[in-house]
Amino acid sequence: MRWSQLFIPTLRDVPADAEVISHKLLLRAGYIRQLGAGIYSLLPLARRSLLKIENIIREEMDAAGGQEFYLPALNPDDVWKASGRWDVMGANMFRIKDRAGRDLCLGMTHEEVFTSIAKDGLRSYRDLPQIWYQIQLKFRDEPRPKSGLLRVRQFTMKDSYSFDIDKAGLDRSFDLHDQVYRKIFDRCGLKYTAVQAVSGSMGGSESQEFMVQSDAGEDWVVNCHKCGYAANLERADSKLDPVEDPEGDLKPAEVHTPGQKTIEEVTAYLNTVPENLIKSLVYIVESKAWLLLLRGDHQLCEMKLAGAVGSENLRPATDLEIRDLFGADPGSLGPLGVSNLSILADNSLQGRRNMVCGANRNDYHLENVTPGRDFTAEFTDLREIQAGESCIKCGSSLEIFKTIEIGHIFKLGTKYSQSMGATVLDHNGKEIPVVMGSYGIGVDRILASAVELYNDENGMILPRSIAPFEAVITLIRPDNPAHMEFAEKLYLELRNRGIDTILDDREERPGVKFKDAELIGIPVRITVGKKLDEGSVEIFTRADKKMEVIPAEKCLEETIRLLENYADKINGL
RNA sequence: CGGGGCAUGGCGCAGUCCGGUAGCGCGCCUGCUUUGGGAGCAGGAUGUCGGGGGUUCGAAUCCCUCUGCCCCGACCA
Numbered sequence: 001m002r003w004s005q006l007f008i009p010t011l012r013d014v015p016a017d018a019e020v021i022s023h024k025l026l027l028r029a030g031y032i033r034q035l036g037a038g039i040y041s042l043l044p045l046a047r048r049s050l051l052k053i054e055n056i057i058r059e060e061m062d063a064a065g066g067q068e069f070y071l072p073a074l075n076p077d078d079v080w081k082a083s084g085r086w087d088v089m090g091a092n093m094f095r096i097k098d099r100a101g102r103d104l105c106l107g108m109t110h111e112e113v114f115t116s117i118a119k120d121g122l123r124s125y126r127d128l129p130q131i132w133y134q135i136q137l138k139f140r141d142e143p144r145p146k147s148g149l150l151r152v153r154q155f156t157m158k159d160s161y162s163f164d165i166d167k168a169g170l171d172r173s174f175d176l177h178d179q180v181y182r183k184i185f186d187r188c189g190l191k192y193t194a195v196q197a198v199s200g201s202m203g204g205s206e207s208q209e210f211m212v213q214s215d216a217g218e219d220w221v222v223n224c225h226k227c228g229y230a231a232n233l234e235r236a237d238s239k240l241d242p243v244e245d246p247e248g249d250l251k252p253a254e255v256h257t258p259g260q261k262t263i264e265e266v267t268a269y270l271n272t273v274p275e276n277l278i279k280s281l282v283y284i285v286e287s288k289a290w291l292l293l294l295r296g297d298h299q300l301c302e303m304k305l306a307g308a309v310g311s312e313n314l315r316p317a318t319d320l321e322i323r324d325l326f327g328a329d330p331g332s333l334g335p336l337g338v339s340n341l342s343i344l345a346d347n348s349l350q351g352r353r354n355m356v357c358g359a360n361r362n363d364y365h366l367e368n369v370t371p372g373r374d375f376t377a378e379f380t381d382l383r384e385i386q387a388g389e390s391c392i393k394c395g396s397s398l399e400i401f402k403t404i405e406i407g408h409i410f411k412l413g414t415k416y417s418q419s420m421g422a423t424v425l426d427h428n429g430k431e432i433p434v435v436m437g438s439y440g441i442g443v444d445r446i447l448a449s450a451v452e453l454y455n456d457e458n459g460m461i462l463p464r465s466i467a468p469f470e471a472v473i474t475l476i477r478p479d480n481p482a483h484m485e486f487a488e489k490l491y492l493e494l495r496n497r498g499i500d501t502i503l504d505d506r507e508e509r510p511g512v513k514f515k516d517a518e519l520i521g522i523p524v525r526i527t528v529g530k531k532l533d534e535g536s537v538e539i540f541t542r543a544d545k546k547m548e549v550i551p552a553e554k555c556l557e558e559t560i561r562l563l564e565n566y567a568d569k570i571n572g573l
Numbered sequence: 574c575g576g577g578g579c580a581u582g583g584c585g586c587a588g589u590c591c592g593g594u595a596g597c598g599c600g601c602c603u604g605c606u607u608u609g610g611g612a613g614c615a616g617g618a619u620g621u622c623g624g625g626g627g628u629u630c631g632a633a634u635c636c637c638u639c640u641g642c643c644c645c646g647a648c649c650a
Binding site for chain 1: 645
């Protein structure tokens with residue numbers, strides 16, 4: 001490939017719309033252009049990189065026994081109605097009508113279509129297990145697309161689906177995907193964390209996400225350095241230090257607290273600590289009100305609430321609704337005497353005594369309230385944990401960081417096979433629903449994550465395996481026939497050795513060529529210039545910015561050697 | 574969906590308050606010089622000023638309206 005003939009539209013100025021690093025660099029380096037909100041055109045550089053990522057995925061999926069499919073993005077409504085997700089997906093699903101007025105949608109994921117194939121095609125336990133996958137476009141009408149390729153409305157996903165006869169088989173398929181995903185992300189040069197996750201609208205019993213640490217991400221991950229416990233904040237748990245409650249078998253007593261509404265105000269006014277307060281929140285779930293109780297210093301985790309009440313259709317109650325329900329305003333609420341709504345209490349309130357809560361009467365609170373005795377509630381995990389709390393497994397201090405989700409694997413069970421009638425005959429000739437798993441990788445997010453992880457003031461520093469080119473021969477004087485002849489020969493030799501090389505033969509000044517090569521993140525640059533007249537060339541490695549001058553005849557082997565060791569340099573970043 | 578911001582040549586911006594028919598940097602084209610870290614000189618091209626409507630002798634600028642994009646929040650597989 002000659003640079004002079006390629007379309008690599010690099011920019012000097014950063015487009016004003018770009019906020020996160022990967023977005024800025026992908027635009028500046030000529031990888032992508034925006035067509036609309038959350039819709040991007042992939043230019044040749046991005047295409048090269050993404051094809052390399054896809055091929056890594058393909059190789060590893062095939063090696064694990066996966067079979068590649070290619071399913072339609074355009075889906076008739078019936079399969080989605082059969083699974084019940086035509087309604088569940090709501091406004092996130094792109095819906096269209098055909099000329100006859102029939103409902104269709106653009107696929108957000110492909111459990112339904114794969115299950116419909118399994119329904120007809122898989123008949124007996126003898127056909128199992130199966131692992132089916134595809135690398136294909138997904139369409140999701142995101143409420144808020146953002147951050148370049150990180151959150152878009154059309155993207156490439158590798159999705160795979162496992163079909164097993166029983167739970168043990170599903171466990172094997174799930175573990176297999178866990179291993180395969182680690183190989184894929186390792187080969188792509190990413191640093192990632194596998195975390196326990198919430199299944200959400202996908203359904204199923206257990207799920208695990210693969211996360212790349214980055215402030216450009218949107219998910220928070222809780223991680224224990226010592227024992228390796230890691231979970232999405234939406235489901236993470238921690239060990240709490242015991243709280244010293246006031247001694248004695250005291251009776252609830254009303255206390256006048258004029259104008260004291262917040263936890264801080266009440267704590268100060270009553271000369272106590274937030275740990276001794278019961279925080280009362282009111283939520284409306286599916287139009288039904290719930291009273292939620294937490295320790296004064298804790299925050300509610302809405303995803304945990306959603307899990308506890310079995311619905312994601314929830315919101316905080318309005319002040320007006322609260323007044324109707326309690327006859328008091330927020331800031332004076334509590335569980336005593338509440339009979340008209342369900343009460344959920346966080347586990348941290350279990351076994352406590354002599355606490356403080358609102359009296360359901362403005363400007364009054366209750367002291368000496370003991371959960372379980374003075375009110376009843378269902379105890380469950382509701383609180384969002386905080387950095388520095390103790391690891392649930394080993395007790396070490398937990399860290400919390402922001403991440404990009406690049407993969408998510410689910411144990412679905414029989415949710416889809418049951419609703420869609422995908423059954424097989426077991427050993428006894430009995431018809432049973434096939435046990436499924438579902439596994440996704442965000443292909444474009446791998447590229448964006450790599451850019452987020454590895455960059456400097458000069459641009460991207462891409463891992464060799466996913467860089468659009470592995471090496472660039474920068475010809476300082478393309479008008480010098482001897483230099484050109486050497487460069488072309490070297491180019492062919494590198495190509496013959498399997499090195500994906502580009503020859504920068506443009507009539508540009510050297511500085512422009514250096515800047516461009518660094519911006520687009522090519523691992524190794526061979527500079528052919530005036531030193532060639534003394535028989536030497538220069539080799540530069542992008543990751544560590546090391547420059548060496550070597551005899552021209554050693555250039556081929558040195559390039560290969562540097563590329564072989566390049567992964568270590570990326571890891572050092 | 575709520576809040577905030579933006580829309581002027583390929584990219585970055587000024588001009589808008591206070592109306593007079595569009596400018597700067599980069600990029601692009603031509604020529605000459607230059608050639609190891611985003612060159613210099615000279616010349617040149619490129620604009621429905623997001624769309625529609627209105628006010629006015631005259632609108633990038635004032636008024637109304639629509640659309641698009643970005644950010645925060647809500648939401649999210």
